Amino acid sequence: MELDSTEAATSWLEYGLENHGLELEFLHDSRPTRREVSHATLNVFTMSEPGSGRRKRSTPEELMPLHKGRRSRCKGDNNKKCCRHELTVMFKDLKGFEFIVYPKGFDAGYCKGRCPPRYNPAHHHALLQSLLWKEDRKRVPKPCCAPSKLDQLMIVYFDENQSTQLKVSYWKNIQVLECACS
Template sequence: MNISQEEYETKYNEYLTRVRERRKRELLEDYTFEYLEEVLNPVTLYSIKHNFSETKLYQMKHEENGSMRRRKRSPLSNNDAVYVRFPIEFDSAEMPDDVEEAVLRLLLSAKDVPPQQQQRHSYPHQHQRFHRNLSHDGRLTLNGAVTVKVYQLIEPYGRVWLASRTIEFDNINEPISSRWIELDVSKAVNGWLLSKQSNLGLEIVCDNCHQYNMYIMEDYSANSEPDFSPVLNIVGRFGMHREKRSRQHHHFMQASRRKPRKTDCVQENNKCCRHKMEVVFSEIKGYDFIIQPKTFDAGYCRGRCPPRYNPAHQHAFFQSLIWKQDKTKVPRPCCAPSKLAELEVLHVDEKNKNKLQVSTWKDMRVQECACS
């Protein structure tokens, strides 16, 4: 996967629009406060591109008074350290009351090669150590990896780990291509929104980047390509500030904020009803191509189906009566979904790994259950 920031923004906004329209239709059935909120204050994507000059001025200013100490890579180290800072400036009217997610996107590139030539880059140093493996056709391949870590800088000279990403190379005998990587920095952004003074920036460390002759694009001025600079993408509701930031954040883009349906489970109910079932795509093997949603409540149905209880149709109703009279004639009706809903998915295009696609997967979310 190697998605440009332009493609990322375009498809992410398309995804949010489709989710918004679907939620309007669902919430209109109840016409609750959430429906008005969805119309007046929808979830949006706010992107901030890194400005190297502004970051440099901020760093120099704070280094003068001793409040910041930049970590520099030793000439003998294989770790490259990069400092970036994104000034998050919102007035009181635009301040987001919830941040769904905040993702830092970085371009990992090869030295002395323009980022535009993303498919032909330099080779790693020949004297380094690599893992030797046999490919499917019996050829000897050399594998390697780099790990990118992001830290939140805190006063006076500390840092807090936020996220990391390891990029493996299947065969270093082939040119290493540039690629975009994503790191979750939601924890840092939420803290910056609460206290603007705590925004001291982020430190990005790339283990083995120097070894593989790669680096993180931070100063686009030398290449005149601002599209290759680091970008902070914030997803949330902007423009209706309310006292909600103290509550636990939840996935409102695909959350079901509605009045409880009649088949939703309540405590001490062992009859057929809808239970919650959270699906986390990152925890399911083979689904790492999905960008959004990260998680959603798929739901499932379980419980007893006594005679006459919540039949899905007339057939189920009479089946329950016959079962009550003679349990050898027919089986008892089972608890099963009676109403399913679709799910919008932002994912990597299976035909082109450099593109994203927004799809609607049908019958993904159980909304109601019945005995059938």
């Protein structure tokens, strides 16, 4: 969800109104409701006028809370930002993978979606790249939606040399758990 608070902030500045902060109220059937919000991020973009004084320098940690433990699953069908989608893979349907006894299938997942400036950066370089792209779109490409956390998958199959023996193997980095802009 995105909320543009430019109008409110502009009125505080233009009309000398006292800034009492910003409060979000969630309504259900026109009545206030309690809502748990986790991993909220506030992105603030400002425009300073020349000669308005020095700005405080920010550390990378202040600029960006690093992508930590977010599942980044898509919420609703209309989510167009970078997120994880389900991708069910059935080994029997893939040529050359019929030898796998277990699992018959699994959710491999995939990442898809837009990466607007500062949205869910995987690392500090992605944040920097998104800000540079915002300033000059010809100079640098926009970050791409990509896996940021992968997991292994245990595969059980018959031994090629002893057809009555089962073997176990772990395929690394085959399941997408989380997505981020990179």
